[in-house]
Amino acid sequence: xxxxxxxxxxxxxxxxxxxxxxxxxxxxxxxxxxxxxxxxxxxxxxxxxxxxxxxxxxxxxxxxxxxxxxxxxxxxxxxxxxxxxxxxxxxxxxxxxxxxxxxxxxxxxxxxxxxxxxxxxxxxxxxxxxxxxxxxxxxxxxxxxxxxxxxxxxxxxxxxxxxxxxxxxxxxxxxxxxxxxxxxxxxxxxxxxxxxxxxxxxxxxxxxxxxxxxxxxxxxxxxxxxxxxxxxxxxxxxxxxxxxxxxxxxxxxxxxxxxxxxxxxxxxxxxxxxxxxxxxxxxxxxxxxx
Amino acid sequence: xxxxxxxxxxxxxxxxxxxxxxxxxxxxxxxxxxxxxxxxxxxxxxxxxxxxxxxxxxxxxxxxxxxxxxxxxxxxxxxxxxxxxxxxxxxxxxxxxxxxxxxxxxxxxxxxxxxxxxxxxxxxxxxxxxxxxxxxxxxxxxxxxxxxxxxxxxxxxxxxxxxxxxxxxxxxxxxxxxxxxxxxxxxxxxxxxxxxxxxxxxxxxxxxxxxxxxxxxxxxxxxxxxxxxxxxxxxxxxxxxxxxxxxxxxxxxxxxxxxxxxxxxx
Numbered sequence: 060x061x062x063x064x065x066x067x068x069x070x071x072x073x074x075x076x077x078x079x080x081x082x083x084x085x086x087x088x089x090x091x092x093x094x095x096x097x098x099x100x101x102x103x104x105x106x107x108x109x110x111x112x113x114x115x116x117x118x119x120x121x122x123x124x125x126x127x128x129x130x131x132x133x134x135x136x137x138x139x140x141x142x143x144x145x146x147x148x149x150x151x152x153x154x155x156x157x158x159x160x161x162x163x164x165x166x167x168x169x170x171x172x173x174x175x176x177x178x179x180x181x182x183x184x185x186x187x188x189x190x191x192x193x194x195x196x197x198x199x200x201x202x203x204x205x206x207x208x209x210x211x212x213x214x215x216x217x218x219x220x221x222x223x224x225x226x227x228x229x230x231x232x233x234x235x236x237x238x239x240x241x242x243x244x245x246x247x248x249x250x251x252x253x254x255x256x257x258x259x260x261x262x263x264x265x266x267x268x269x270x271x272x273x274x275x276x277x278x279x280x281x282x283x284x285x286x287x288x289x290x291x292x293x294x295x296x297x298x299x300x301x302x303x304x305x306x307x308x309x310x311x312x313x314x315x316x317x318x319x320x321x322x323x324x325x326x327x328x329x330x331x332x333x334x335x336x337x338x339x340x341x342x343x344x345x346x347x348x349x
Numbered sequence: 350x351x352x353x354x355x356x357x358x359x360x361x362x363x364x365x366x367x368x369x370x371x372x373x374x375x376x377x378x379x380x381x382x383x384x385x386x387x388x389x390x391x392x393x394x395x396x397x398x399x400x401x402x403x404x405x406x407x408x409x410x411x412x413x414x415x416x417x418x419x420x421x422x423x424x425x426x427x428x429x430x431x432x433x434x435x436x437x438x439x440x441x442x443x444x445x446x447x448x449x450x451x452x453x454x455x456x457x458x459x460x461x462x463x464x465x466x467x468x469x470x471x472x473x474x475x476x477x478x479x480x481x482x483x484x485x486x487x488x489x490x491x492x493x494x495x496x497x498x499x500x501x502x503x504x505x506x507x508x509x510x511x512x513x514x515x516x517x518x519x520x521x522x523x524x525x526x527x528x529x530x531x532x533x534x535x536x537x538x539x540x541x542x543x544x545x546x547x548x549x550x551x552x553x554x555x556x557x558x559x560x561x562x563x564x565x566x567x568x569x570x571x572x573x574x575x576x577x578x579x580x581x582x583x584x585x586x587x588x589x590x591x592x593x594x595x596x597x598x599x600x601x602x603x604x605x606x607x608x609x610x611x612x613x614x615x
Contacts, residue, residue: 075438076439076440079436079442080440080441081433082429082432082437083430083433083434083439085425085426086426086427086489089482089485090489093485093486094452094460094486097460098459098463100467101463101466101467155355168603168604169598170366172603172607173370173594176543176593176594176603177547178546178549178564178583178587179564180547180567180571181370181373181567181587184373184567184579185369185372188386188580193383193386194385195372223365223366223369226362226366231607284458284459286458287549301456304458304459305462308554314466317462318463321458321459321462324456324459
């Protein structure tokens with residue numbers, strides 16, 4: 060789209076690429092110096108000892124230690140569970156949204172996005188209160204006559220907090236897919252005698268697969284790399300990769316090791332996502348569910 | 350029956366989505382010294398407490414200052430970069446687009462620790478300025494995205510007509526191009542403001558004990574104290590965010606920020 064209409068303009072004869080470069084320069088400088096360079100430093104440092112010599116020991120240490128392998132496994136597990144949770148809550152919600160007027164849809168989208176617009180500290184703090192010993196959940200359980208179990212500082216607490224933030228990332232792409240389904244398909248199938256469930260299984264679900272899969276990819280990668288919500292709701296007991304990046308960098312002060320953990324996190328999540336995307340392409344995306 | 354079930358389910362999800370905010374706001378009014386829900390009694394003393402704590406006030410001032418600067422700089426940089434990408438061919442354009450797209454994908458925590466090590470290597474001591482620099486990486490991709498969306502909707506023939514009628518390039522930009530991206534720019538600036546104002550992950554790596562943004566201050570305070578002061582600050586921050594959201598919704602639509610359009614295909 061960007062290339063059209065420029066050549067025929069003819070209003071300016073001096074080399075236009077220079078103007079373009081000049082306009083882009085601030086962004087180039089910012090991302091060169093504050094994005095590319097830090098990431099490059101990080102990767103370089105992960106192959107160094109604390110004194111600066113080249114080494115692979117940071118990676119050997121991580122991969123050789125069952126504790127750290129467990130942390131990686133747990134990170135992927137929590138990310139996968141969050142993705143499934145978002146799908147289970149998000150799919151029916153997207154179906155509900157689809158049937159509403161544009162005005163109501165807009166409000167529902169705003170509601171879904173509201174957790175992303177509130178400070179993450181406050182959001183996580185709110186969940187501490189909701190799930191805490193003096194919170195409403197405990198109060199309801201007591202009222203029913205059940206002694207409230209420990210609801211905080213475990214995988215479940217992290218899961219609840221993460222589904223809360225990530226739901227929008229699942230529902231919005233899903234909505235996009237659902238909207239693209241030809242609205243006459245389901246009535247046509249119904250007219251030919253197919254029961255509602257069959258219509259859902261054979262038409263709506265397969266045709267909304269691309270949105271579901273796109274949402275799943277975003278939710279999975281964002282969850283695997285999120286720090287604040289798991290740190291506050293899970294505490295040190297829930298062992299996740301970003302938490303160890305943070306403690307290694309700020310408490311243990313082992314920067315090369317922190318860099319290595321961070322880099323492993325990026326490589327594993329992007330690797331999984333690329334593999335997943337390739338798998339989908341091979342299956343043409345929509346035949347997966349048939 | 351199914352309709353009723355659907356509505357009930359949607360209400361439950363709605364409750365789930367607003368529960369943390371609802372509970373935070375409500376429990377900021379409790380008269381107890383600990384946080385509890387439902388709150389007991391009614392008092393505004395925790396709000397007074399917030400204003401009595403000097404470290405919170407100084408953190409608030411720092412956060413607002415950095416966020417304002419981040420909003421202004423991202424709007425300008427985003428506009429320039431958006432125009433460059435949309436209108437011009439220049440060496441490195443594809444690379445720039447790639448970097449901007451990957452900025453959404455790189456985990457914030459990895460960026461944070463990268464910046465920590467890079468700043469240390471450069472001998473750059475942490476200051477409000479380094480905080481601003483770090484936040485620009487988080488905010489500029491969004492303003493560029495919104496500006497590009499705005500430019501895509503602009504009819505180029507209006508610009509050509511203005512130019513053909515003899516308007517100077519600057520006047521064409523001022524009267525035709527800029528109005529088309531005004532909404533995205535204002536929305537983007539407000540989003541940059543709340544992104545910077547709320548950021549904890551990157552700030553944690555960039556700040557020092559003497560220089561703490563508000564989220565960092567709250568995060569550290571939470572580790573030791575469990576009194577309702579935090580719920581009062583939280584309520585104030587929610588109000589702050591709500592104002593920003595109203596403005597963003599008015600000018601661009603919140604869903605657009607995240608690459609979705611709720612009214613698409615309708």
